[in-house]
Amino acid sequence: KPVTHVVGQTKIMAIINQKGGVGKSTTAINLSAALGELGKQVLLVDLDPQGNSSSGLGIEKSQVNNCIYDVLLNDVPIEEVIIPDVCEGLDLVPATINLAGAEVELVAEMARENRLKDAVGSLRGKYDYVFIDCPPSLGLLTVNALVAADKLLIPIQCEFYALEGVTKLLDSMKRVKTRLNPTLDIYGVLMTMYDGRTTLSRQVVEEVRAYFGRLVFETQIPRTVKLSEAPSFGQPITLYDPSGKGAQSYMSLAKEVIARG
Numbered sequence: 692k693p694v695t696h697v698v699g700q701t702k703i704m705a706i707i708n709q710k711g712g713v714g715k716s717t718t719a720i721n722l723s724a725a726l727g728e729l730g731k732q733v734l735l736v737d738l739d740p741q742g743n744s745s746s747g748l749g750i751e752k753s754q755v756n757n758c759i760y761d762v763l764l765n766d767v768p769i770e771e772v773i774i775p776d777v778c779e780g781l782d783l784v785p786a787t788i789n790l791a792g793a794e795v796e797l798v799a800e801m802a803r804e805n806r807l808k809d810a811v812g813s814l815r816g817k818y819d820y821v822f823i824d825c826p827p828s829l830g831l832l833t834v835n836a837l838v839a840a841d842k843l844l845i846p847i848q849c850e851f852y853a854l855e856g857v858t859k860l861l862d863s864m865k866r867v868k869t870r871l872n873p874t875l876d877i878y879g880v881l882m883t884m885y886d887g888r889t890t891l892s893r894q895v896v897e898e899v900r901a902y903f904g905r906l907v908f909e910t911q912i913p914r915t916v917k918l919s920e921a922p923s924f925g926q927p928i929t930l931y932d933p934s935g936k937g938a939q940s941y942m943s944l945a946k947e948v949i950a951r952g
């Protein structure tokens with residue numbers, strides 16, 4: 692990170708879609724790393740009990756003392772849980788399987804919807820971007836992300852039934868917007884695992900663009916083997932295969948995000 696870098700207004704974004712396997716963690720890891728490489732200060736908060744964003748950035752369970760669970764339920768300050776510099780410009784708040792219990796344990800807590808907002812809000816001014824990698828459900832963890840976030844980034848896989856469940860997500864967003872987070876909105880919709888050789892991929896993109904219009908990013912993330920291999924090496928695509936299509940596409944997404952402001 693350049694020493695001269697001055698952090699602007701922090702943008703807190705939830706990477707969200709209650710469907711599993713649509714590219715949330717892949718996007719969380721690689722968009723964060725790409726923005727870091729472009730000189731931004733980025734924090735990735737892993738809010739998925741699977742911990743794929745954490746392991747995909749090379750963080751092993753044995754290296755983690757406290758995780759986001761302890762921030763949400765044990766009043767541990769988020770600063771104490773941050774793992775700095777997992778790659779250039781990128782810090783991480785890891786998740787472990789402990790987080791699986793949080794969904795149930797939060798139910799009995801006071802201000803249970805605001806836990807993440809309070810924690811992450813204390814970091815405003817320290818980062819350009821805070822991304823929250825959400826679990827594949829619309830439970831209390833996801834509600835915490837909806838309350839904490841300024842905007843939503845929704846990855847959609849170029850597959851049959853791509854828009855299935857999106858109405859439910861938008862309903863949840865509207866409910867949280869009405870009661871708890873009035874300025875919440877969609878920041879962008881990202882088409883993932885795009886295969887330009889198939890009519891299916893092209894049709895899905897058409898359908899999603901018809902539904903979301905200009906909210907859909909110009910950048911589409913292609914399906915590439917390298918993107919699926921990188922996590923097992925604990926590296927973002929920008930390090931694992933810097934000149935490949937996957938890295939190019941996430942760099943291009945990062946530039947689009949910067950340009951969108």
Ligand code: ADP
Nearest residue numbers: 711712713714715716717884913914915918919
């Ligand atoms: P989610 O976080 O929504 O559950 P993941 O990011 O974990 O989704 O992606 C699901 C699976 O698809 C993972 O095995 C991941 O490596 C793979 N994957 C994601 N994006 C791509 C892509 N663009 N090309 C190839 N494989 C991908």
